Amino acid sequence: MPTPAAPRPREGSGLAPSLDAAPLRPFHLRITATTFGANFSDGYALGMIGAVLTTLTDARHLSGVWQGLLGASALIGLFFGSIVLGRVGDIIGRQKLYIYNFVLITVASALQFWAHDPAVLFALRVLIGFGLGADYAVGPTMLSEFAPRRLRGLLLGSLTVLWTVGYVLAGILGTWLGGTEHAAYVLLATGALPAALVLLLRIGTPESPSWLVSQGRTREAREIAARYLKCELGEVRVPASPATSASAYRELFAPGQSRRTWFGLVFYSAQVLPYFAIYTFMPTILLALDVADADLQNLLLNLFLLAGGVCGLWFLQRTGRRPLVIATFAIMTVSLALVGALTHASTTALMIPFLVYTFVMAGASNLTQVYPAELYPTHLRATGVGFLNGTSRIASAVGTFVLPVSLESLGLNWSMYWLAGVLLLGTAASVAWAPETKGEVTTSGG
Template sequence: MPKPATVESTTPEPLAPSLDEAPLRPFHLRVTATTFGANFSDGYALGMIGAVLATLTDARHLSGVWQGLLGASALIGLFFGSIVLGRVGDIIGRQKLYIYNFVLITIASALQLWARDPALLFTLRLLIGFGLGADYAVGPTMLSEFAPRRLRGVLLGSLTVMWTVGYVLAGILGTYLGKSQDAAYLLLASGAVPALLVLLLRIGTPESPSWLISQGRVAEARDIARKYLKAELGPAEAAPAARGTSTSAAYRELFSPGQARRTWFGTVFYSAQVLPYFAIYTFMPTILAALHVPDPDLQNLLLNLFLLGGGIIGLWFLQKTGRRPLTIVTFGIMTAALALMGAFAHASTIALMVPFLVYTFVMAGASNLTQVYPAELYPTHLRATGVGFLNGTSRIASAVGTFILPVSLEHLGLSGSMYWLAAVLLVGMLVSLAWAPETRESVTTSGG
């Protein structure tokens, strides 16, 4: 008798009951990698101008105004990109901006090689910042809406570590290789390489299921969840959220009852975090000269290593600690560190470098929160708008601090400059004590 045919098992892989409970899939790693790459590109682009600005100043005889404008150029672009394109991401979806913004960044970065006129370089860096501003809004938003809840905090926090890696690498390359004008422009243009890699990896990324649900397109969201994440939509996830509104209405909703305090907290928290950071690190050579360090290149390398180490170790605290206590404690330590620098302005180099290293280490760890908190403060239909708004306002603060610090160092000296930067951090701590919510367990589709 013939043997019965063997029936192969065709049992499909079981689906997770919800997006929040989905297992870690290769697709999660892909979205994470491209968002990491975007943050690396951002850190590299912003770090490189600070690293080569002294060389460009000597070669092009730049005035103090042009130094300030070039130092703040990408930050200004970030403001407009975050504010304008963040809202666009809530209207047309995340996916289109997620890809096309890096077309702009790649082209504008490459063109810096020939931008010998400071006005042209300023314009190109505005465009780079504009494109990066879009990614500040949609990059963490996409990652937060795809990532399982248990991994969301560490993945979002890791974005800042990748930003720091790009920033530190730019600082090291600029310090040791950017001593000539041609090398400086080549290093600026080299930012096109990581940007192009990010662009290529992002091609084919699907739309965020959470955004599709907010538009009533539940069937499309369910198909994407099943295909890419091997998950079903949970009952709460599949319930359509509020539909998109007009741009003016959306910004009014950021300041509506029940949401306004979160927006005001996010604005002050983010701005107070990054204003001293960008001001200090854009003009690091000037500050090291004011500290009278014997080997400024070596000290700059040491500070960059503390920057990187603080960001990595800060991830552990981000995963183990609530958002609110971590924010308050780190603001307090950073405030004390810069205040001590102001008090010890005329002391020995070692006495100044110790609080400077403490500030750098803690600030790098605390900066991880800037990728996590904003995305958790808002519901889906406002998330890209809210994240974009907070990123945009923080970049205005960064640009203002970057423009003012060289003037402050000239007129107030190191002591006065450190005192007012410490005051900015103190405001951040006080506002956090009053308003910071705990969002660690926030839900992907509905926000905190």
């Protein structure tokens, strides 16, 4: 059983009584900025391949299989990085992965400039995804464990907005500047620039006090809390013994935790599968829809992505997690089903449900940064977040690989119907299993 390991906060110490009660400090902004930068880099890397894939296909005469593999490459890496390194983050700590994963991302991103062989480009993008997978596990985990409770939802939800900014910027640059093969490779390599900046800003980041407490290193945790956050730890609990890797994964599905894990798995996978599939092949979809001025429509959709992400933060702060996830899944399901039903209608009639889906999906995606971190206690948090991120990337990779085949064999309308079916599954799982976790995360105990 956990045992108390901390006295009450000292009278007259000048420190806030706990991490959750700490005032907003410059260090909070630093952790937030570097985690934001990581999400921007992720969105930029994933958005850029979709933006230049048409150019590379024409220049390199890529088959449908290679298009699918390149579109899914970073997602495949994200799966392995999240699953493997998420557990590593619970064993060795958050801080080392938080820094060193961006060394890999920066180098692999720059090398894309010379990766004219599709197999080499695929391998580099898998490595980029592997590094980003580590960050999906430890980035939100670090931020959730440092951030005061009253700001945690806003800060974690904002990660998706910055992801969307990177994704949209990549889409705009790729659409308007990536018309030649040389330009496409230059644009892919520019992903090294934000990654290098994130790496520099992360140097000197301390270890998470919550992780230190979970390892029985309470004195170090107190020193970090006092030095960087000007606060005490409050009441802390030290686990009797750290979980092994095998027991940690079993614990994800243990009684009392399994329902949350199954919900997180279905919720995250159902949300991102249609998103990545549709937006990786958006130029192809708009071409199949035969819409007037496809580039302008693509820009409009990207702007709705940004607007939806920002507006979603308002709802995230003011509503519970459970009603928000149920409502957004239901709206997205109906919207994509209408896109399928209206594939032969006018451009205006078709784009309205598409824009609604885009706007709501961008806002709902904020939950993918918030919910996973709130589903697990400290000693399981990086493992759980990494597991959910990893499994969701299997779904994303499958959707990204299958959609071009589906468009060819089933047509656009039935492709939209089965994607709406994925969202319907997410709706049902949310109604049955979604917990209300707003305010639950504890930063100073198990």
